[in-house]
Structures are given as structure tokens and as C-alpha cells.
Amino acid sequence: MQYPQNLERLFAFLRRLPGVGRRTAERYAFDLLLGWSKQEINGLIASLEALDTISCCQVCGCLKDSKECLFCSSHNRTKEQLCIVASPREVFTIEQTGEFRGVYHVISGLLSPLDGRGREEIGLDKLTARLREGVIREVIVALDSSLEGDTTALFLKEQLAHFAVTVSRLAFGIPVGSALEYVDGGTLARAFSARNTY
Amino acid sequence: MQYPQNLERLFAFLRRLPGVGRRTAERYAFDLLLGWSKQEINGLIASLEALDTISCCQVCGCLKDSKECLFCSSHNRTKEQLCIVASPREVFTIEQTGEFRGVYHVISGLLSPLDGRGREEIGLDKLTARLREGVIREVIVALDSSLEGDTTALFLKEQLAHFAVTVSRLAFGIPVGSALEYVDGGTLARAFSARNTY
Numbered sequence: 001m002q003y004p005q006n007l008e009r010l011f012a013f014l015r016r017l018p019g020v021g022r023r024t025a026e027r028y029a030f031d032l033l034l035g036w037s038k039q040e041i042n043g044l045i046a047s048l049e050a051l052d053t054i055s056c057c058q059v060c061g062c063l064k065d066s067k068e069c070l071f072c073s074s075h076n077r078t079k080e081q082l083c084i085v086a087s088p089r090e091v092f093t094i095e096q097t098g099e100f101r102g103v104y105h106v107i108s109g110l111l112s113p114l115d116g117r118g119r120e121e122i123g124l125d126k127l128t129a130r131l132r133e134g135v136i137r138e139v140i141v142a143l144d145s146s147l148e149g150d151t152t153a154l155f156l157k158e159q160l161a162h163f164a165v166t167v168s169r170l171a172f173g174i175p176v177g178s179a180l181e182y183v184d185g186g187t188l189a190r191a192f193s194a195r196n197t198y
Numbered sequence: 199m200q201y202p203q204n205l206e207r208l209f210a211f212l213r214r215l216p217g218v219g220r221r222t223a224e225r226y227a228f229d230l231l232l233g234w235s236k237q238e239i240n241g242l243i244a245s246l247e248a249l250d251t252i253s254c255c256q257v258c259g260c261l262k263d264s265k266e267c268l269f270c271s272s273h274n275r276t277k278e279q280l281c282i283v284a285s286p287r288e289v290f291t292i293e294q295t296g297e298f299r300g301v302y303h304v305i306s307g308l309l310s311p312l313d314g315r316g317r318e319e320i321g322l323d324k325l326t327a328r329l330r331e332g333v334i335r336e337v338i339v340a341l342d343s344s345l346e347g348d349t350t351a352l353f354l355k356e357q358l359a360h361f362a363v364t365v366s367r368l369a370f371g372i373p374v375g376s377a378l379e380y381v382d383g384g385t386l387a388r389a390f391s392a393r394n395t396y
Contacts, residue, residue, distance in 0.1 A: 003290060006251050007249075007263075010242075017226050027216055033249050034286070048239055050208070051205075063202055065203060088232070089224075089232075
């Protein structure tokens with residue numbers, strides 16, 4: 001006995017979501033089928049259709065749903081500080097801290113020779129074009145702390161050496177609120193070498 | 199800075215899925231937005247729309263996507279054995295074992311005084327109507343091993359006492375493949391009292 005074919009199709013699509021396996025997909029599909037009203041399903045469908053209205057800003061790569069990018073067009077943000085991130089999602093993670101009031105630049109991924117993603121892939125042209133305008137004074141590299149993130153950060157530092165900008169990277173150290181006991185050796189070593197007088 | 203409004207709407211819908219919180223909803227939404235092709239999104243939308251084509255059989259309560267119920271209309275299944283389950287989903291779980299070749303009856307949930315779900319709510323009429331046809335010889339109660347499941351199983355046993363049918367319930371005992379060390383006391387006690395000679 002098989003599941004109804006249309007249910008199998010839904011399983012297959014739900015399994016494409018990150019971290020969703022067969023059993024979770026089944027759980028979601030049965031919840032949608034038995035627990036959701038027709039109105040809720042239509043709402044979900046409408047919000048999936050509305051993804052079309054969201055695009056990436058041609059200049060900075062941030063998400064926007066109206067005609068102009070809220071970051072690029074904002075008058076409350078300093079145009080002298082530029083934060084480089086690897087995905088439009090990370091912009092929102094940084095925004096939640098309220099720590100940065102400059103503008104962003106989303107590069108199209110991290111350098112990864114293993115995945116065949118070289119220097120051409122990360123879209124350096126758009127970044128250098130913005131720097132050539134001469135407004136930006138500081139570039140903050142906010143990339144993952146991973147092999148790819150480190151490689152890309154180093155590459156960006158080299159490429160931006162020709163511009164009259166300060167290039168900095170987010171600090172490494174002990175996560176706030178964590179016990180030393182649970183901090184890994186690599187992090188602890190970085191925290192030692194970057195220790196501060198206080 | 200807020201997320202685009204249409205993305206927020208999608209978050210809200212995805213959060214209604216079982217076990218999905220804010221962060222998982224964001225993860226799914228960004229995957230849909232940045233990782234899925236237009237074609238894949240349309241496929242997901244089509245499969246959500248197609249949920250309409252799936253309904254519950256008026257007789258047994260199993261899911262069906264064509265006009266006739268594959269369980270009720272099957273000639274390969276014995277109509278003398280009836281398995282009672284609490285949700286159409288469990289039918290497929292049982293089917294996967296290949297252990298049962300009778301027909302099913304899906305009651306509309308378990309008795310739960312705390313949630314205000316009394317004897318009227320579980321739809322006993324349809325079940326007794328089927329039993330009155332006189333074909334069914336054995337009823338197998340396949341309900342959860344929980345307070346609600348136990349209460350409902352007991353209630354069903356009482357209600358079916360007037361019919362000339364054997365009423366049985368799935369066996370309790372040690373899960374196959376498990377170490378005694380990890381089996382809880384209640385299960386172990388049931389396994390002792392239901393011990394078999396071999």
C-alpha cells in the first residue's frame with residue numbers, strides 16, 4: 001500500500017528543505033493535510049508565490065521587496081563603513097545586534113577550491129566598483145570562521161590593499177557567556193593572542 | 199531593519215509546522231528564497247494545491263486520492279479483520295510492516311477529558327455500523343500506549359462487548375533490538391507479566 005501520489009509528491013518537495021529527512025517531511029505533510037485549514041494552506045501558497053517580489057539589490061546584494069534598497073537609500077546609515085558578508089541572510093543577523101550602522105556588501109559566496117569556487121565566482125568587480133567611488137573609509141570583513149571564510153578574508157585583504165581603506169575583520173575570542181571549560185583549543189589560543197588590557 | 203514583509207509572512211506560515219520555531223522557519227524560508235529554483239517553488243505550490251484531491255474514505259477514514267478507497271475496495275484484503283487506529287497516518291505505518299492484511303477503521307482521535315474530547319467525539323457510530331454488517335470477526339485495537347490511548351482502548355472494548363467479535367490490542371513488551379538496560383520500568387513490568395514460553 002502506497003501513500004496517495006499527491007502526498008508522495010509533497011513529501012519529495014518538503015525533503016528538499018535543509019535538514020529535513022523522510023520522517024520529518026511526512027510529519028510536515030500530514031500536518032498540512034490534516035491540521036491546516038484550506039485558508040492556511042492558501043496563505044502559505046500565497047507567501048511562496050510572493051517570494052518573487054523579493055530580489056537582491058544590484059549594488060549591495062541585500063534583500064529588498066520594494067523598488068529601492070532600504071540599506072542603500074537610507075539616510076541614517078554612514079556610507080563610509082562597509083560590511084562584507086557572504087549571504088543576504090547574515091545582514092539580518094548583524095542588524096539584530098544594532099552594532100553596525102554602515103552599509104553592506106554581499107559577496108556571492110566564499111572561495112572554495114574544493115567546490116570549484118574561485119576568485120571570479122565571488123563577484124569582486126561590484127565591490128571594487130563601490131570602493132572606487134571613494135566614499136568608503138573602512139571595510140569590515142564579517143565572514144564565517146571556517147577554512148573558506150579565512151581564505152576569502154585573506155584574499156579580500158590582499159585585493160583591497162590598493163584602496164585607501166582600513167580593512168578589519170570581526171574579532172575572534174571566547175563567546176560571551178561561555179565557560180572556559182567548553183571553549184575549544186583553537187578559540188582559546190586566538191583569545192590569548194588577542195588579549196586586551198582592561 | 200526588518201525582513202521584507204513577504205518573507206516575514208512566509209516565516210509565520212512555516213512556524214505553524216510541527217516542531218518548527220523561529221530560527222528553523224527562517225532557515226527554511228531563506229533556503230526557499232535563495233536555494234530553490236522558480237520551478238521547484240512552483241512544484242511545491244502545485245503539490246500543496248493538490249492536497250485538495252486527497253480525502254478520507256467515508257467508510258473507513260483512510261486517505262484516498264481517487265474515487266474509491268483502495269483499502270475498502272481491495273480484493274486481496276480480508277474483510278474479517280478490522281484494525282482500529284486514531285489517525286490516517288498510522289495506517290501507513292502499519293502497512294509498512296506488511297503484518298496486517300485486513301481492513302482499517304480510523305476513529306476521529308482519542309478520548310481525552312482534559313481536552314474536552316468525549317465519547318461522542320471519536321465517532322463510534324461509523325464503527326458500530328460496520329460491525330453490525332456481521333462480516334468482521336476480529337477487531338485489533340492499534341492505539342498509542344498513552345493515558346488517552348489506554349482509556350480509549352478500554353472504552354472500545356466495553357462498547358464492542360455486545361458484538362460477536364474478538365477484540366484484541368497490540369502486545370506490549372520490549373522493543374525489538376533494545377538493551378534491557380535502556381527499557382523503562384513500566385515496559386519491563388508489562389513484558390514480565392506477558393512473558394511467553396518458547
